[in-house]
Each structure stands twice: as C-alpha cells, then as structure tokens.
Amino acid sequence: MQESDKILFILNPKSGRQSAVDVAALIPQYLPQSRYEIVLTEFAGHATELARHGAKEGFRVVAAVGGDGTVNEVARGLLGTQAALAIIPKGSGNGLARHLKIPMQVSQALKDLSTNKFSRIDSCTINEHPFFCTAGLGFDGYISGVFANNSRRGLRSYVELVLKEFLKFKPGKAAIKLNQENFETPCFVLTFANASQYGNNAYIAPMADIRDGLLDICLIPDLSMRKALAVSYGLLTKTIATTGHADFFTSPEITVKTEKPMPFHADGEYVGEASEFHVEIKPLSLEVLTPQ
Numbered sequence: 001m002q003e004s005d006k007i008l009f010i011l012n013p014k015s016g017r018q019s020a021v022d023v024a025a026l027i028p029q030y031l032p033q034s035r036y037e038i039v040l041t042e043f044a045g046h047a048t049e050l051a052r053h054g055a056k057e058g059f060r061v062v063a064a065v066g067g068d069g070t071v072n073e074v075a076r077g078l079l080g081t082q083a084a085l086a087i088i089p090k091g092s093g094n095g096l097a098r099h100l101k102i103p104m105q106v107s108q109a110l111k112d113l114s115t116n117k118f119s120r121i122d123s124c125t126i127n128e129h130p131f132f133c134t135a136g137l138g139f140d141g142y143i144s145g146v147f148a149n150n151s152r153r154g155l156r157s158y159v160e161l162v163l164k165e166f167l168k169f170k171p172g173k174a175a176i177k178l179n180q181e182n183f184e185t186p187c188f189v190l191t192f193a194n195a196s197q198y199g200n201n202a203y204i205a206p207m208a209d210i211r212d213g214l215l216d217i218c219l220i221p222d223l224s225m226r227k228a229l230a231v232s233y234g235l236l237t238k239t240i241a242t243t244g245h246a247d248f249f250t251s252p253e254i255t256v257k258t259e260k261p262m263p264f265h266a267d268g269e270y271v272g273e274a275s276e277f278h279v280e281i282k283p284l285s286l287e288v289l290t291p292q
C-alpha cells in the first residue's frame with residue numbers, strides 16, 4: 001500500500017464480542033489521522049451503502065471491521081469499483097479473514113495494513129446474492145436462519161444450537177446439474193465454498209483455492225449422529241474428504257432443484273428458502289489487501 005492510499009474503516013458495533021469503540025481507539029496507534037476515516041454501521045445492510053460511497057469518494061481501501069456478515073456487506077459494495085477490501089476481524093467465525101491469513105488479533109491486523117499487498121480473489125453468487133466465503137443449503141441454511149433469531153452469539157451458543165436442531169431437521173432430495181452432468185441425490189447439506197472454511201477453522205473444503213475460478217462443492221447426502229461426529233472431527237482436522245460421508249466436486253457453476261423449498265445462506269447470513277438455486281463464480285472480481 002502506498003503512503004497516499006486512504007482507508008475507510010467500516011465498523012459493525014454489533015459483531016463479535018469486542019466493542020467497536022476498542023477498535024476505533026486502536027486505529028490512531030497504527031495510522032496517521034490523515035490516512036483514514038471511521039464510520040459505524042447503523043443497521044443491517046448499511047455497510048454496503050457506506051462501502052460503495054467510500055469507493056466513489058476515492059478511498060483506495062475499505063476495511064470491514066466485523067465478522068463474515070459485515071465482510072460480505074462491504075465486499076458486495078466494492079464489486080466493480082477501484083477500492084480494495086481489507087478485513088479487521090471482529091466476528092465470531094471470521095472465515096474469509098482466516099482463509100486470507102489475516103491475523104485474528106485486531107492490533108496485529110491493523111499493524112499489518114501498511115505492509116500488506118494488493119491481489120484479486122474470486123467472488124460468487126447464489127441466486128444473485130454475492131458471497132465470498134461459503135454459501136449453502138439444507139442444514140447449513142436452516143441453522144443460519146435459527147441462529148439469526150437467537151439472541152446469543154459466539155461459538156459456544158452456535159454449537160449448542162447445532163446439536164439441538166440436528167434431530168429436528170428433515171433432509172430433502174435434490175436434482176443437481178454441474179459440469180454437463182445431471183444426478184439426483186438426498187441432500188442434508190450442500191455447501192458452495194470459495195474459501196476453505198466456514199469460520200472458526202472448520203474446514204468444509206480444505207483444498208479450496210480462492211483464486212482458481214472454481215467453486216468447491218461439498219455434498220453430504222445424509223447424516224446420522226454417528227456420521228455427524230466423524231464429519232465434525234473431519235471439519236476441525238481438515239480431513240472431511242476422507243470420512244467417506246461427503247462428496248466433493250469443483251465447477252465454475254451449479255444448478256440445483258430441490259423437491260421442497262430449502263433454506264439457504266450466503267456467508268453465514270440466512271437469505272430465505274428456494275427450490276431452485278443457481279450458484280456461479282466470478283473469477284478474480286474483488287481486489288483485497290492481505291498479508292502474502
């Protein structure tokens with residue numbers, strides 16, 4: 001980054017556990033005041049407007065200070081602009097930041113900004129909703145919907161919720177079209193990965209390359225409690241592909257039709273229900289500022 005590059009920090013005061021005020025107070029320790037501005041989001045969706053406006057105003061870098069939801073909102077506002085995305089992780093999962101090797105400590109992430117390098121990564125859409133880390137349908141989407149209505153945040157309440165809802169969720173059937181192939185399958189979870197992990201180092205697609213122009217698709221057709229334990233262990237040890245309970249595909253796009261409407265998410269944020277899905281990759285469509 002050059003000395004003349006200006007940074008707009010967009011802080012989500014609601015994300016994660018650390019307060020926005022802490023981050024705002026730390027920034028002056030790492031950057032001269034002439035190099036940055038700070039704005040706080042006031043409502044869900046606000047970060048997209050703020051990012052778009054910041055890019056128009058000529059900020060070279062727009063930094064999302066929050067979790068994957070905030071990163072998604074800022075990044076979608078930057079698509080097609082001259083501004084690059086930086087991330088100061090402050091969420092509970094921080095999947096994209098972890099994939100891009102951004103330090104989890106706010107102070108280190110801020111310190112690194114001046115030596116980080118610009119590069120480009122792929123972005124994706126699910127039914128026209130942009131995502132940058134992962135999107136998914138089935139149990140993934142169902143949990144994102146239940147979690148959105150849960151007042152408690154954080155990893156522990158997330159795990160408790162997953163365990164509680166696991167037995168309630170009924171999987172469906174899906175007809176999948178990818179790479180000129182058509183097949184039908186039961187579908188408990190279908191995840192579309194741009195980055196390798198959901199967040200919290202839970203690796204749903206350990207081999208995913210965020211710059212290869214391909215989605216890494218993980219299908220878990222059905223899941224008993226015994227299989228779920230193996231899959232959970234596989235997620236945390238980057239060995240999900242060897243559990244025998246998940247199938248993997250790579251493709252620049254995929255079409256899915258489900259027998260009944262299924263809930264879906266984009267970057268962990270619940271979007272809604274649908275019975276037809278089109279997911280595609282937009283190669284190298286977003287500029288980022290990251291450690292190399």
Ligand SMILES: Nc1ncnc2c1ncn2[C@@H]1O[C@H](COP(=O)(O)OP(=O)(O)OP(=O)(O)O)[C@@H](O)[C@H]1O
Nearest residue numbers: 015016042043044066067068069070091092093094
């Ligand atoms: N001022 C605000 N008031 C209420 N909600 C907001 C505000 N600003 C942003 N949001 C919403 O907060 C949600 C959660 O943000 P974010 O994903 O950054 O945090 P998190 O859920 O704690 O982290 P992670 O996604 O890593 O688990 C986003 O969906 C965003 O739209």
